[in-house]
Amino acid sequence: MAMAYMGAGCSFYCLLYYNRHFQYYYLGNRISTFNFFKQRMRKQRTSLSFSVRRHFIDEFFFAKRGFINKTSQIIDIGGKRDKKRGLFNIDSYGAKVIYVNLDPRSKPDIVADASNIPLADESCDIAIMGELLEHVAEPMEVLKEANRLLKKGGVLLATTPFMYPIHADPYDFGRYTENYWLEAALKTGFSKAEIEKQGTIFAVLALAMQHLFLAPTTSSIGIIFKKIIRRIFENPFLKILMWLDKKCKAESLQAWTTGYGLTFLK
Template structure:
């Protein structure tokens, strides 16, 4: 019924790659970039025209890419004012001291350099136990401006359809089918019957809304799954 491409579609990944590609295309060939919290370096290929460096603490049981600096992001072993741009995707929620981390990213940026950051607002706990915070747009603005950044833009990464797709996907996997979770007896039977019918329907609707999100980014209603921030270190 659905193509493999549609089944694998994730509008958050679609928009995140678009966001990072925009950052990469803004840079001249002589630029130096830091991928802060790079993980397996999924966006390294987008920066093939510049000098790309990666930093991560490498403490999770996961696959990492070629990391230049294995370190805490509050203490990156490079000189002041080194980078033209820093990208920091889905990382700031994982650091226990976000203000100290942003101060360090500010330090390593050149004057007029930019930080391109994404972080979840509505998302399950992950990379446990290194998952500490969720950020509203106002929380981002407060932290960035407190440190000295000039905020250029804060916006939703994906639209509400993407958030809804994520919630439906979660429901399709997480709603229990044991009658005891619905009170047992007759109510348990009804609850289980509804869930058994709904779970595959939620899965299908999740595919559809994720696809719709890539076609029309609805930011006029609902709430977002992730925010993105573009901020600049002033040349003062």
């Protein structure tokens, strides 16, 4: 009997505790108990939530943030101030960023072609090109222009896809290998180049799987079926493939990659 009273007392105490907790949470944050649980259960968004390719792009730029400080003069060629993809945001570092884009709808600071930007020589510390170079007909001309704009000791940080679907923005001109980018860096006046492969064959498979699930479906049955299959299979297989990607040491499997991260020093 004593144990029963003790159990009831503990339950009553816990009920009071949780009631006070939820009441406090509701008053402080204006959300209901249901929303409290909903927020606790919600998965944290990562770059993989966008795409495998975006995961590597974000990973590259986050790794290079040591180049950035509040006095840096940065030019983002082909970038957008709003509606950014992924999690990396160059604006969050307190530096001055000049956006250059050929499309005026992206509301850039300068509307210009990437190979002909109306800024003075050696006026920037850092040039950024996120997934731009595949969309220009002459990548070396764009690299020359970036070199012209950079101060001595400045750095170009760029990403470019390799094994990735053709995507017009407005055009998609090519995919280039590691050897091409090394040669391009030398020919366009950079003193040092570092090329980083972004993923192995397992990342390529994960990327292909994501695009398979994202393929458009018109029938309502197809949409429902795809959602069920995606919920059951996509996340587990994605995690397995990305885990294998990190463990992969075989040179033949490393010959496959989603793209490259480029660090060119002037």
